[in-house]
Amino acid sequence: MKKLLIVLLFLAGSQITVAQQAGRFRMGLDLGPAIPKGGGVGALFSLEPKINVANNMSVGLRFGTAALAKDVTYYDISEDYEGELSGNASVTATFDYYFNKGNSNVAPFIGGGFGYYALSSIDIENGDFDNPDEVGNLEANFKWAPMLRAGVELGRFRMAAEYNFVPPSDLQDISGQVIGEAINEYFGFTLGFYVGGGRWRNYSGE
16 A cells, blocks of 8 residues: 555656755855866856745855856957956856655756856967967956756755856957957856755655
């Protein structure tokens, strides 16, 4: 009888949601590699306070930073130039939905958010070490952008993949003319942990 009940609960799917306690506060810390669109390498770090608005849903505010070494696209220059090393800081409102019924410490999730990205300014030079020439610069600016992510929580630990759809930045020469752009979109893979928020298992008012 007990096994039959478990099967019925599984088939009920989303009709049963018993997991972390609603109203609980949690704090997460994540870090990992970042890959800019079009190629390059980087790293990201984020701190995210959240609150469980339901037993399987949470909202939060992610404070993040990313350092990216990426290529720059020039419109009318055929010579080779070094990639761009830049960084951004962001504040993103987030939402996560967890596929957990309270009978396991494994909690897959999907989520996303929308936030404000502060992009750093940088001067760009050609790759000729003997005769370096300044080509232009990327002015510091700000972009609104969405973010999507998916992953799994294993007890208090968390791993996820995310994509940040940050719009490109214009590259200007010394006269202010736009001569290229830098792509700011990037993919990230994070590992982290969280504290607070209750436990991923059935509970009875604890």
